[in-house]
Amino acid sequence: MGAGHFGLMCAAFGHLTYGLDLDDSFYEDFCNAFGLTRKTKAIKKFEPLPDFGTKFDIITAFSLMFHFENYGTHRVYWQRDEWGWFLSDICKHLNPEASVYLIINPELLPDGRIEMQHKLTELFARSGAKVLIPGRAVLWQVKDAKIALPGPDIPEGLFTDQIKRL
Structure with a gap:
């Protein structure tokens, strides 16, 4: 998900988006600022x-x-x-x-x-x-x-x- 750029673009077209990525405070803050739903978990x-x-x-x-x-x-x-x-x-x-x-x-x-x-x-x-x-x-x-x-x-x-x- 990173900073959620793709999710933000999809949301702008009316889609409900969810993201998954590693824990990163910058990405978390960015996603929160734009109202994107994000979970943190390493894929193993x-x-x-x-x-x-x-x-x-x-x-x-x-x-x-x-x-x-x-x-x-x-x-x-x-x-x-x-x-x-x-x-x-x-x-x-x-x-x-x-x-x-x-x-x-x-x-x-x-x-x-x-x-x-x-x-x-x-x-x-x-x-x-x-x-x-x-x-x-x-x-x-x-x-x-x-x-x-x-x-x-x-x-x-x-x-x-x-x-x-x-």
């Missing part, structure tokens, strides 16, 4: 998202920074199991006709170079996501998705086993 592998008390028509995440852990000078990025758990948990918060839109930051390699996450967006494409920007952005229409990443309480019919073959 195999941990459920907080309950907002409602289901959503769209969940967006821009410039993802939660899908890795730092170990000294290198990062260990989420793999299929972690993403599967996360995506199945997201589905618990969605209406049946909902969408999920992710913009993924490039991967930081151990030698300091950055690389677009093509393997990740290809994995998502095989699960029914439309790749909007290769290595960077994907969109799922949940009703059409064939998300097959393993995870908890996978809703029947929403997930298939296409990606389990990877």
Whole structure:
């Protein structure tokens, strides 16, 4: 959510928005000043998202920074199991006709170079996501998705086993 710029823009068009991000007093103050609903929680592998008390028509995440852990000078990025758990948990918060839109930051390699996450967006494409920007952005229409990443309480019919073959 950051300072809530996207949420503010959506609210200006009449949409009800909710945000989730790390605890940051500047972002909290900004969101409060503009009346944006914001929860603070770090997104961690195999941990459920907080309950907002409602289901959503769209969940967006821009410039993802939660899908890795730092170990000294290198990062260990989420793999299929972690993403599967996360995506199945997201589905618990969605209406049946909902969408999920992710913009993924490039991967930081151990030698300091950055690389677009093509393997990740290809994995998502095989699960029914439309790749909007290769290595960077994907969109799922949940009703059409064939998300097959393993995870908890996978809703029947929403997930298939296409990606389990990877």
